[in-house]
Amino acid sequence: MACSLSGDGLHERTARWREALAGATRAAVPEGLRLTLPVDRVTRIAELAAAEQECCPFFDFRIHLDGPHLHLEVRAPADGGALLTDLFGSTV
Numbered sequence: 682m683a684c685s686l687s688g689d690g691l692h693e694r695t696a697r698w699r700e701a702l703a704g705a706t707r708a709a710v711p712e713g714l715r716l717t718l719p720v721d722r723v724t725r726i727a728e729l730a731a732a733e734q735e736c737c738p739f740f741d742f743r744i745h746l747d748g749p750h751l752h753l754e755v756r757a758p759a760d761g762g763a764l765l766t767d768l769f770g771s772t773v
Contacts, residue, residue, distance in 0.1 A: 694729075694732070695768060697729060704718070706718075707770060713741070713765060714765070715753070716752070716755070717753075718751045718752075719750070720746055720748070722751055723744065723746065726751060737764070739761050740761070741757070755769055
């Protein structure tokens with residue numbers, strides 16, 4: 682499992698994810714993690730998730746809107762777990 686982005690593209694995408702996910706609450710879910718954010722970030726998160734599917738099609742993204750909260754679940758196969766943690770952080 683590997684991301685098809687490299688160099689500057691990978692660094693830029695990682696920085697965009699980190700900015701968009703700043704302050705997120707993280708919780709473990711089977712094969713991934715759930716991030717809870719303010720709902721006003723939904724457009725940015727959806728755009729990033731769509732772009733991520735192009736270079737990392739093994740990620741499974743699910744967006745759930747719950748009043749003022751946006752819940753983003755990201756899952757990956759076992760061999761993509763390290764990349765998931767690198768990009769989205771851990772629950773610890």
